[in-house]
Amino acid sequence: MKNKIGLLLVGVLIATVGFTSLEPVSAIAGSIKLTYANFPPAPTFPCVQMERWKKEVEKRTNGQVKVDTFPGGTLLGAKNMMDGVIAGQAKVGNLCMAYQPGRFVVTNATSLPLGIPNAYVGSLVLWDLWAKYEPQEFGKVKVLAMFTTAPTNIMSKVPVRTLEDLQGLDLRASGGAAQILSAWGANPVGMPMPATVEALQKGVVKGLYSSLEVMKDFKFAESCKYVTMTDTVIYPFAVVMNMDSWNQLPKDVQVILDDLKVEQSKWTGDYMDNHVKKAMKWAVETQGVEVINLSAAEKARWDAKLQPLTDKWITDAKAKGLPAEEIVADIKRLIKKYSE
Numbered sequence: 001m002k003n004k005i006g007l008l009l010v011g012v013l014i015a016t017v018g019f020t021s022l023e024p025v026s027a028i029a030g031s032i033k034l035t036y037a038n039f040p041p042a043p044t045f046p047c048v049q050m051e052r053w054k055k056e057v058e059k060r061t062n063g064q065v066k067v068d069t070f071p072g073g074t075l076l077g078a079k080n081m082m083d084g085v086i087a088g089q090a091k092v093g094n095l096c097m098a099y100q101p102g103r104f105v106v107t108n109a110t111s112l113p114l115g116i117p118n119a120y121v122g123s124l125v126l127w128d129l130w131a132k133y134e135p136q137e138f139g140k141v142k143v144l145a146m147f148t149t150a151p152t153n154i155m156s157k158v159p160v161r162t163l164e165d166l167q168g169l170d171l172r173a174s175g176g177a178a179q180i181l182s183a184w185g186a187n188p189v190g191m192p193m194p195a196t197v198e199a200l201q202k203g204v205v206k207g208l209y210s211s212l213e214v215m216k217d218f219k220f221a222e223s224c225k226y227v228t229m230t231d232t233v234i235y236p237f238a239v240v241m242n243m244d245s246w247n248q249l250p251k252d253v254q255v256i257l258d259d260l261k262v263e264q265s266k267w268t269g270d271y272m273d274n275h276v277k278k279a280m281k282w283a284v285e286t287q288g289v290e291v292i293n294l295s296a297a298e299k300a301r302w303d304a305k306l307q308p309l310t311d312k313w314i315t316d317a318k319a320k321g322l323p324a325e326e327i328v329a330d331i332k333r334l335i336k337k338y339s340e
């Protein structure tokens, strides 16, 4: 009996030594599994960037990390993304901050009409803004990327050539973009992007206010035959990870994900800007979409209506104890810096 126990102990010892002298446990292929939730359908830009992140992470960790992606709201939807990730229903999630404007006050300041020219610049501005202020609403998660859409324009079933055409027009928008529509006299109808398909079909809205890649990705060009160029505002996004899951990652994997953060944000901004161009070429050439450019005089009328929005945001954000003027000044400075 004694001998048997002795043998057993030796066996355990050999197994332990043998095991620890091999690769660390975490380096076994596929040993770390990350679920990644996303709310819109697979072909849209938030999911394209998700697949790119998955590919890069799996490659850079030599397959040690395996990412299972869930597009189309199959794991978490547009509005419960942040809470779902905090609760651990998904380990990683992608969210549009404009869908919860009151929750993401600092980062949603990028949705003020301050002149972000494209998604690449927008993404870098957003990233720096978040990094400087580290707003408490992200305190319970690890931020893995931040990016913005390209500037927002009106896609509609009826032509919008003047401010008068816009009065009372039901257009789908969220967050800062919805406030801009209100200031112009339109009637913004709030809902996450995926719900817009049905709203357009049923006639609940006459169009939408968003970045233009959706003309192709959601086939909105089939019903919205007019695009009025306003290039006024972007929608900010964040990719966040459950904090416990992050803390459980081996250090080498954390370094890889940290290295990818800004790169992923830039990649997405770049992808978005190029994709908008392709989508609009398709919309004009194959769907007969008319692009309406406002005259300088008309544009000046539209711009004048937007001036009070930033002042109002400053007053509201100050009341919440935020350094509102500094935030707006930072955004303007960063736009300049990254546009050069």
Ligand code: DTR
Residues within 6 Å of the ligand: 040, 044, 045, 046, 096, 149, 173, 174, 192, 193, 194, 209, 210, 211, 214, 235
């Ligand atoms: N413009 C925002 C965000 C957005 C832009 N393109 C897509 C594609 C899929 C989901 C969201 C978005 C919006 O209108 O919701």
